[in-house]
Amino acid sequence: MLPDSKIPEGPLADKWDNHKFDIKLVNPANKRKFKVIVVGTGLAGSSAAATLAELGYEVDAFTFHDSPRRAHSIAAQGGINAAKNYRNDGDSVFRLFYDTIKGGDYRGREANTYRLAQVSVDIIDQMAAQGVPFAREYGGLLANRSFGGAQVSRTFYARGQTGQQLLLGAYQQMMAQVDAGKVTLHTRQEMLDLVTKDGEACGIVTRDLTTGEIKSHSAHAVVLATGGYGNVFYLSTNAMTCNVTAAWRAHRKGAYFANPCYTQIHPTCIPAADEFQSKLTLMSESLRNDGRIWVPRSPDEQRRARDIPEAERYYFLEEKYPAFGNLVPRDVASRNAKTVVDQGQGVGPLKNGVYLDFAAAIERDGLDKVWERYSNLFEMYERITGEDPRETPMRIYPATHYTMGGLWVDYNLMTSVPGLYACGEANFSDHGANRLGASALMQGLADGYFVLPYTIGDSLAGKLGTDPVSTDDEVFQAAEADVRGRIQKFLSIGGTKSPDYFHRELGKLVWNYIGMERDQNGLEKAISEIRALRDEFWKDLRVLGNTDTINSSLEKAGRVADFFELGELMARDALDREESCGGHFRSESQTEEGEALRDDDNFQHVSAWEWHDMDTPQTKHAEELIFEEVTPSQRSYK
Amino acid sequence: MSTTLNLTLQVWRQDGPDAAGRFETYQANNIPDDASFLEMLDVVNEDLIENGKVPIEFPHDCREGICGTCGVMINGRAHGQEKGTATCQLHMRKFNDGDTIAIEPWRAAAFPVVRDLVVDRSPMDAIIQAGGYITAPTGTGGDANDTPIPKEAADSAMDAAACIGCGACVAACPNSAAQLFTSAKVWHLNSLPQGQPERYKRAEAMVETMEQFFGSCTNHGECSEACPKEISLDFIAYMNRDYIKSKRFNRKLAGQG
Ligand SMILES: Cc1cc2nc3c(=O)[nH]c(=O)nc-3n(C[C@H](O)[C@H](O)[C@H](O)COP(=O)(O)OP(=O)(O)OC[C@H]3O[C@@H](n4cnc5c(N)ncnc54)[C@H](O)[C@@H]3O)c2cc1C
Ligand code: SF4
Ligand code: FES
Numbered sequence: 001m002l003p004d005s006k007i008p009e010g011p012l013a014d015k016w017d018n019h020k021f022d023i024k025l026v027n028p029a030n031k032r033k034f035k036v037i038v039v040g041t042g043l044a045g046s047s048a049a050a051t052l053a054e055l056g057y058e059v060d061a062f063t064f065h066d067s068p069r070r071a072h073s074i075a076a077q078g079g080i081n082a083a084k085n086y087r088n089d090g091d092s093v094f095r096l097f098y099d100t101i102k103g104g105d106y107r108g109r110e111a112n113t114y115r116l117a118q119v120s121v122d123i124i125d126q127m128a129a130q131g132v133p134f135a136r137e138y139g140g141l142l143a144n145r146s147f148g149g150a151q152v153s154r155t156f157y158a159r160g161q162t163g164q165q166l167l168l169g170a171y172q173q174m175m176a177q178v179d180a181g182k183v184t185l186h187t188r189q190e191m192l193d194l195v196t197k198d199g200e201a202c203g204i205v206t207r208d209l210t211t212g213e214i215k216s217h218s219a220h221a222v223v224l225a226t227g228g229y230g231n232v233f234y235l236s237t238n239a240m241t242c243n244v245t246a247a248w249r250a251h252r253k254g255a256y257f258a259n260p261c262y263t264q265i266h267p268t269c270i271p272a273a274d275e276f277q278s279k280l281t282l283m284s285e286s287l288r289n290d291g292r293i294w295v296p297r298s299p300d301e302q303r304r305a306r307d308i309p310e311a312e313r314y315y316f317l318e319e320k321y322p323a324f325g326n327l328v329p330r331d332v333a334s335r336n337a338k339t340v341v342d343q344g345q346g347v348g349p350l351k352n353g354v355y356l357d358f359a360a361a362i363e364r365d366g367l368d369k370v371w372e373r374y375s376n377l378f379e380m381y382e383r384i385t386g387e388d389p390r391e392t393p394m395r396i397y398p399a400t401h402y403t404m405g406g407l408w409v410d411y412n413l414m415t416s417v418p419g420l421y422a423c424g425e426a427n428f429s430d431h432g433a434n435r436l437g438a439s440a441l442m443q444g445l446a447d448g449y450f451v452l453p454y455t456i457g458d459s460l461a462g463k464l465g466t467d468p469v470s471t472d473d474e475v476f477q478a479a480e481a482d483v484r485g486r487i488q489k490f491l492s493i494g495g496t497k498s499p500d501y502f503h504r505e506l507g508k509l510v511w512n513y514i515g516m517e518r519d520q521n522g523l524e525k526a527i528s529e530i531r532a533l534r535d536e537f538w539k540d541l542r543v544l545g546n547t548d549t550i551n552s553s554l555e556k557a558g559r560v561a562d563f564f565e566l567g568e569l570m571a572r573d574a575l576d577r578e579e580s581c582g583g584h585f586r587s588e589s590q591t592e593e594g595e596a597l598r599d600d601d602n603f604q605h606v607s608a609w610e611w612h613d614m615d616t617p618q619t620k621h622a623e624e625l626i627f628e629e630v631t632p633s634q635r636s637y638k
Numbered sequence: 639m640s641t642t643l644n645l646t647l648q649v650w651r652q653d654g655p656d657a658a659g660r661f662e663t664y665q666a667n668n669i670p671d672d673a674s675f676l677e678m679l680d681v682v683n684e685d686l687i688e689n690g691k692v693p694i695e696f697p698h699d700c701r702e703g704i705c706g707t708c709g710v711m712i713n714g715r716a717h718g719q720e721k722g723t724a725t726c727q728l729h730m731r732k733f734n735d736g737d738t739i740a741i742e743p744w745r746a747a748a749f750p751v752v753r754d755l756v757v758d759r760s761p762m763d764a765i766i767q768a769g770g771y772i773t774a775p776t777g778t779g780g781d782a783n784d785t786p787i788p789k790e791a792a793d794s795a796m797d798a799a800a801c802i803g804c805g806a807c808v809a810a811c812p813n814s815a816a817q818l819f820t821s822a823k824v825w826h827l828n829s830l831p832q833g834q835p836e837r838y839k840r841a842e843a844m845v846e847t848m849e850q851f852f853g854s855c856t857n858h859g860e861c862s863e864a865c866p867k868e869i870s871l872d873f874i875a876y877m878n879r880d881y882i883k884s885k886r887f888n889r890k891l892a893g894q895g
Contacts, residue, residue, distance in 0.1 A: 051776040066697075067763050069803055070705045086783060122777070129779030131772045131832045133796040140786030158796060164704055165799060172771035179767045187760065210752050239700040273672035278680060279701045380702075383727055386672070449776045498687045500680075545692040549654050550753045552695060553687070 002256070002608055002621035006411040007111045012629050013093075016115045019411065020454055024461035031056030034460050035219040035468055037204060038062070039191045039246055042071030043163070043441060044424025045225030046170035047448030053174075053182035055453055060217060061174065061183050064190040064209060064241065064555075068171045072227055072239045073444065076163025078284045079147055079155035080441040082120040087144055091152040093117045098630060099150065100439060103329070104404070104432020105582035105598060106632035107259070107606070109625060111411060116430045119450040120442050124156055126449055130169035134158050148285050148437025149327040155438045160284060160376045166441055170448070189215075192486075192558065193479045194222065194250045194420065195469075201253075201420035202469040205479045207487070209555065212548040214480050214487075216471035220463050221419050221456055224250060225448065228403035228425035230263065232563045232570070233515070234507020236400035237269055237282035243559035244566050247407050247426050255415040256608035256621065258408035258428035260566065261574035264435055264583045265516050266401035267333035270384055270394075271353035278500070280399040281384060283377050285437055288326045288333070290361035290370060291394065293317050295354050299344035305355055305393045316340055316354075324637045331434055331583045331596075332637055334398035335516050341397070353395035362390065398516065402440060404431045404583065405573075408608040408623075412455035413447060416608070419459060423447035428606070433582025487547055490557040495540030499556040502537045503563065506530065510567050518574045519587040526571040534564040569609060569618060576620060579603045593638065600632055642668045643730055646738040647682065649694055652751050655758075659751065661740070671731040675718070676701060676708065678730055695754040703727040703866060706802030709809070710755050711742040716806035716864040724804060724866035744809035748816070748851040759805045761851035762819060769843035770823040772832050785831050792830075799826040800867045807861035807869070813853035818861035820848045821877035822869045828880055835892070838884035845881045 008019040026034065034057050038049040041063040049061040065071060083096040096117040101108055128134060128142070135143040135157050147155035158165035177183040186206070193205040195216065203218035229244035230236040251257045268287055269280045294315045296308055316336055318325045326333075337354045346352050362370050367390065371378070378389045385395070407415050407422040409429050414421050424444035431439065469475065513526035537560070545551045580589040580596035581603070589597045604625050609618040645666040652659035664686075669678050676698050683693035699707040703724040710725055712718035718728045733739065741755065749757040787795075799822070807818035824841055827833035833840070855874065862871045 047776070054775040065699070066707070066759060067803065069763075070699055070707050072700070072705075074705045075700045075702060084782075122779075124782045125779035126774070126776055127779075128782035128785065129772065129774035129832055131795070131827050131830050133792050133799050133826065133830070134782075136787055136789045136792040138789050140788050140792075141783050159800075161704065161800065164802075165796075168799065172766060173774070173776075175763065175767040176771040176773060185763075187763075210758075239705060241699050274670050276681060276684075277673075277677060281702050383723070383729065384674075386729070386731055453776070496688075498684060500684065542687060544687060544690065550695050550756055553693060 002623055003410060003416050005109070005623060007109065008411065012110060012114050015111050016118055023412070023455060023458040026457045026461050026464070028056055030464055032058060033464065034058065034221070035060065036221050036223060036456065037217060037219040038223045038225060039204060040071070040225035040227060040424070040426070041068035041171070041174065042073040042225060042227055042424060043167055043170055043444035044426070044448040045071070045223070046167065046174045047445050048223055048225060048423055048452050049183050050170065050174040050177050051449050051453040052456070053177035053180070059177070059183045060186065060219065062186045062189045062191060062204070062206060064188060066188055068174065068185070068187070069168060071167060072242050073167040073441070074164045075239060076441055077160045077282070078286060079145065079157035079162045079438040080123070080166065081147070081154050081436070081438040082124045082156060082442065083117050083154060084121050084124060086142060087153045089152045091154050095152065096120060096154065100430070100436055101432065101630055103436040104434050105596070105635060106432065106600070106604070106627065107581050107625065108430060108432030110627060110629055112429045115451065116443055116446050119446045122450055123442060123445045127166055127169050130173055132158060132165045132169040145286070149324065149329065150436070163441060166445065170445070190555065191246045192249065192483045194253045195475050195479045196253050196417060197469050197473065197475045199254065200418045203471065203476065205476070205483050207483065210550055212546070214483055216476040216480055218468040218471050218476070220460055220468055221421065223421040223423060223452065224407065224426050225423045226426045228406070229566060230400045230403050232507070232567050233400040233510050234504050235272060235277070235280050235511070237266060237280050240279055243562070245559050245562045247422070248562040248566055250407060250415065250417065250420060252611050254417045254611070255420060256408040256610050257405070257569060258606050258608045259405040259433070259573065260570045260609070261514065261577060261584050262404035262433050262582065263400055264330060264402040264404060265334040265398045267330055267337060267398050268356065268396045269399035270381065271348055271350065271397035273385070281380070282399070282401060283381065283396070285330070287356060287374060287377060290373065291326065291356040291358050292360055293326050293333070293337070293354055293356055295340045295345040295347060297345070305347070305357070314340070314345065321637045328637045329434070330437070331516070331585070335585060337396070337398055338516050348395045353397045355393035356396045357393035358389055359393070402435055404428065404433060404435055408606070412458055413452050414455070414459065421452060421456060423452050433584055486558065487554065490541065490543045490554055491547065493539065493541045493543070495542045497540050497542055499541065499543065499553055499560045502533065502541065503556070503560045505533055506560065506563060506567055509533065510570065514567070514570050514574055517585045517587055520575065523571045523575040527568055530564060530567045530571065537561065537564060572617060573607055573609065576607060577603055596635065598632070598634065604632070641671050643671055643733060643735045643737070645669060645733065648738065648740045650742040651694065651754050654753060655750050669730055671729070673730045674701065674726060675712070675728040675730065676726050695756050697756045698726055701726040704802060706804040709744060709804045709806055711744065711809065713740050716744070716810040717866055722866060722868045724802070727866070744805055746808045746814035748814060749805060749808065762803055762805060762816070764851065765816065765820055765844050765847050766823060768847035769836065769840040770827065772827055773836060774832070787831060795826050795829045798822045798829070798869065798873055801869050802867060804866060806864045806866060808852060810860040810864035811853070812858055812860065813856060815855040815861070816848050816852040817855040817874045817877070818865060818869055818871070820844055821873035824877040824880065825873040828876070838880060838887050838889060841877060841880035842884040845877065
C-alpha cells in the first residue's frame, strides 16, 4: 500500500500555512531530547543539519567526503531561482510554480511545487544573510538573469560558481553548529545500510573509509540527503563519487523508489575525447543564449567548421523550432543532438558532438561583449579541449546531469518507512518528469532550510520520552553482519575485472537503452543484459587490497553493485510508462511532429516501486496526480 | 587528432599513516594527450589491477576544479606547473613524450598522509569551525535587497570566496602556513556588511586556530603562485590588519561605527 501523501486540504496558496499550523510541534525544551541523523552534507544535508541544530535537535551529520564542502552541490554553476520579482518583470510565486509544473510535463505534485515556489524567496534572504557573494548591480542590489529559456529573470548567481557559494554558505552555517556542539560531524563515513525496527527507521550502519571500521548509529529519525543517481550512466556530469547506495539500501529496507526512469540529459557538455574518459564536463546552459547549434549537412564533411559555407550547415534546432530555436528545453535540444549524431553528422575526431558557434554573436556584439559574458566557460573549454571557442566553434554533446526520480516522499518529505526522510536530489518530489534550470539548488535548500525542519516534528512529537533503539539491539547487529559479509564477498570473489570495468559496461547499456530515447524492445533487452552483466560482476569482480585502509576499489564495488539493481529498475519503470513525458521519451509515444506525447488517461501518476527480494521484481504503486489549479497541456515549442 | 605519450612515473606509495613511504616507478604508455592528469592515473591504476597490484590511491572527485579534493605535488610543484590550474584540470598535452613525472602527496605536518597520495586536511575545517561563518540562523535574514552592497565590494568578496579549500597553498609554503586559505575566508566575510558584527572575533578565532596547526607566514608568496584560484596575497595583509585590530579594539564600541 502506498502511504497517504499527506497533501493538505484547502486552496493551493494556503496549503503550506495550514499544514504548518496543523502538524504537531515539539516544544523548544524538548527538542534537545531528540537525536536526528542526517546523511549527506550537500546543500540539502548541510542546510537541514544546521537548521535542525539551531532549533535545538541533537544532530549527527555524515558524509563520505573528507569535508562537507566537497559535496557535489559545489559544482553547480548557473544559478538558483527564486520568485523575488526584483526585476519587476511579472514574476510571482504562482508563475514560478506554474513554470515548474509545466516544465515537469505535469508529472509533479501541485502542492509540493507550489510550496517550493513559496519558500524560494526565503532562501535568497537566508543566503544573503550568510554572506553568499551573489552577483550585484552597480547600485548594490542583487543581479538576476534569465536562465534556461525562462521568460522572466529570476535566477540569482555568484559568477559561474553559484553551487560553490551556496554550499559554502550552508556548510559554514553548519560548522557554526559543530562549534556550538549541536552537530556532531562524521566525515569519511559511508552509510552502507539503513536499520529499521518494527518497520520504523532507527539508525544506520557506516564504514569508516580510512580505517574500515563498521559502526552503528541510532537516532529518533534518519534524513537522507545523499544526492542523485546520475552516475548509473557511468559518463555523467556528476562528481566521480556520486552514487545511489544510501537511497538504494533504504529502498531495500522498505522505502519506495519513485519514477526512477526520469533522468535529465543536459545538452551542453563537452564530448568525450576517448574511450576511457570517466567524467564529462558540463558547461552552463547560458551558452545557448548566444551560441548557434549546427552540424554539417554532409556526414562526409572534412573541412574545418569556419570553411563550411552557410548553405551546407544544418542549424537543426533553428530549422525545426523557429519560435524557440537554440533555446528549446533541455530534453528537446539533447534528443535532437543525438539524432543528428546518430545519423553520422556528428563533429570532432570521434564524430560525437555538434557545434555551438559564437561567430554570429561575436559579429553582432563584438568579441569584448561575448568574452565578458562567457570568458570563464571559454577558458574552461579551451583548457579541456585545447581549442579556442573564439576561433573555432565549441563542440557539445548531451550528458546525464540530474535525476528527477528518487525516494518517494509524502508532503512532509517522509519516505514510506516511518522516521526516514529524504531531501534534495535524493527524493523525487518537486520536479515531475523534468527539471527547470536553476531549480535543483532551490529545492535542496528549500527542503533543508524551510521544509524538513518543521515537518520532522510531526513524527518526532509522538516519540517524546523514548530513547533511540540501542545499537546493541539485534537489528543493528544483523545489519552490521550483512555489511561485513558484503565487503568480504567483494574482496573474496577474486575475479579478473575491476569495478570500473563493470561500471563502464553498465553505463553503456543504460545510455543506449534507457538514455534519451527508449522503446519496448530496447528496454526489455536492457533488463536481460543488465542481469547478465550483474551475474558476471558477482563472479568475475576483482577488488585488491584490504578493508582496514582507504580502498577506493572496494568503495566502488559496493556502489556499482547497487547501480546494477537500480539500472534494472529504471528499465522496468521506463517500460511500464508507455507514454513520453518530460525527460522520458518513449519512441512509441510521439506526436506526428516527433514530439513527446503524454498519455494523461493512463499515466497521470507517480510510479512508486516497492522492493521484495533479489528474485522478485519490484511492484508498482501508483499515486494519482490531481491538478486543481493548472490544466495539463501538451508541450509545444514549434 | 590527438597524439599519445609514453611516460615514466615515480609515485609515492605509503600503506597507511604510520607506514614508511617509498617511491615506486611505473610506466604510463599510450596516454592520449587529450587525457587529463587524473585520467592518466586511472589508466595506470587499471593496469595495476590487471596485473594484480593494489592501485594508487589519489584524491579526486569533481574533476572540474571546484570541489578542492584533488591535489598532488607534480615534479615538486603543488598541482603541477600550470598556473591557476587544479590537478584535475591539468591535461597531458602539457607534458612531452618520454617525460619522467614525480608524484607525491601534499607535504605538511598538519596534513598527515592517510594513504599513498591522500592526506588528511581536516585542520582546514577546524579553522572554518572557529569562526568562518556569519551567525544568521535560518529564517532571520531580512529581505536580501535591504542590504545593498557596492558591486566592487561584492566582487572582491567573491574573489576571496572562490577558494576551493584544496590546501595547495599549505603544500607550496616552505613553512606549511595556511595564511592564504584562512585569509581568503576572513576577507570574504569581513569585507561584507553582514560580516561586520563578528568581524574582529572572527579574525581572532580563525587566526589563532590556524596557528595551532600550521606554520608561520614569512611572505614567500609561493602559496598564491600554486593556488588554482589565484587567490591574492593582499588578503593576507587584510587579515593581519583585522587580527591586530582584534587585539586592540574594544568591541563594546563597535556599534559606534
Ligand atoms: C555540473 C552540474 C551543474 C549543476 N548546475 C546547477 C545549477 O546551475 N542550478 C541548479 O539549480 N542545479 C544545478 N545542478 C544540480 C544540483 O547541483 C544538484 O542537484 C544539487 O546540488 C544536489 O544537492 P544535494 O544536497 O541533494 O546532494 P549532493 O550535493 O550531491 O550531496 C550529497 C551528499 O551526500 C553524501 N553521501 C551520499 N551518499 C552517502 C553515503 N552512502 N554515506 C554518507 N554520505 C553520503 C555526500 O558525501 C554528499 O555530502 C548541477 C549539477 C551538476 C552535476
Ligand atoms: S587559497 Fe588557493 S591554494 Fe589555498 S586552499 Fe584556497 S584555493 Fe587552495
Ligand atoms: S577533483 Fe575537484 S577540484 Fe580537482
